[in-house]
Amino acid sequence: MTTLQLKNIVKRYKTNTVLDDLSLDVADGETLVLFGPSGAGKTVLLRLVAGVIDPDEGKILIGGEDMTDVDAEHRGIGMAFQNFALFPHMSAHDNIASPLTATRSSAEAIKAGVGKVAKLLKIDHVLSHHPKALSNGQKQRTALARALAGSPPLLLLDDPLRNVDAKLRFEMRLELPRLLASQGATVVYVTQDYKEAMALGDRIAVMANGKIRQIGTPEEIYNAPADIGIASLFGDPTINLLDVVPQKDAGGIYVEISKVRVPLPGMPDNVVGQACVIGIRPESITFAKDTVKGAVPIEVEAETPLNEKTVTLVVTVGKRELLVSRPAGTPGPVSGPAFILIDGKTTFLFDKASGALIRKAGTTEQGVAA
Structure with missing residues (x-):
């Protein structure tokens, strides 16, 4: 009723x-x-x-x-x-x-x-x-x-x-x-x-x-x-948003962040060459060693402890800012060069012109702009 x-x-x-x-x-x-x-x-x-x-x-x-x-x-x-x-x-x-x-x-x-x-x-x-x-x-x-x-x-x-x-x-x-x-x-x-x-x-x-x-x-x-x-509007700290243009190679569709290819599994082919915005939740980014496959080079700018979590501001090779969130007490770099890992399955993809969702995080399900 x-x-x-x-x-x-x-x-x-x-x-x-x-x-x-x-x-x-x-x-x-x-x-x-x-x-x-x-x-x-x-x-x-x-x-x-x-x-x-x-x-x-x-x-x-x-x-x-x-x-x-x-x-x-x-x-x-x-x-x-x-x-x-x-x-x-x-x-x-x-x-x-x-x-x-x-x-x-x-x-x-x-x-x-x-x-x-x-x-x-x-x-x-x-x-x-x-x-x-x-x-x-x-x-x-x-x-x-x-x-x-x-x-x-x-x-x-x-x-x-x-x-x-x-x-x-x-x-x-x-x-x-x-x-x-x-x-x-x-x-x-x-x-x-x-x-x-x-x-x-x-x-x-x-x-x-x-x-x-x-x-x-x-x-x-x-x-x-x-x-x-x-x-x-949802998330603290807020979601990271980067302008990207998805490309495709033999391994599938990817975007480049700090000149490193980040695969986007399950993405529809029609996004290739399209102006998009990738959305990455700060908690979906982890610090990694440079030997890990797909490790993205960044520079650590600042670190802010926030009770239950620590938020780190990092900058990509192209001078684009990202926020990284990790549980309090978890080790991580405080300054200088470092590497992060981005799981493409946890990212969102939006159409840059309309802002509409193309694919939601964690699945291959497409949104209204696909």
């Missing part, structure tokens, strides 16, 4: 089209993450579903019913937005309890419901405080707790962990999916953090310029990005 359907939604502000003929289905019990840069239209889309603003064109169906012209309070939706929107005259407890109070739940049910989400979000010690006495992180968690407390069938969450400290944000990435699953809610979750999107989403809808550019599971988005722009 589909809980939420958006059909050909258009939203304009004067001459600016914020959402452009956007359609989307969210299944019952699914957590769909809207991911993309600031200005992509994610929050506007959430506000349209909530009924806070109206579309200029298109329809919004919730549970199969047309809710396009239905007021927000009659849509049965739980919401937590970036601006908190807490009642300033009410304590955190009463703010969280407000959806339960509105449905005339018993005192026992209110106490249990508030206590459960407050403990999970680690705000049970500030329930007696009013919003002015709360930090921004506590306000954001209070707003999230209020949205969760009523166990609504459809939950809209607009970057609810943005003001939460790093430790709690990490914990919430683990705990929040379990809580949402236990409630059976259908969730539309907005974030600009790709790790959050990967951790929380059953599917991810990547947005840009008012359109959905790709939608799929976290694995599909990461391993088969539809284009160069999407590939660049």
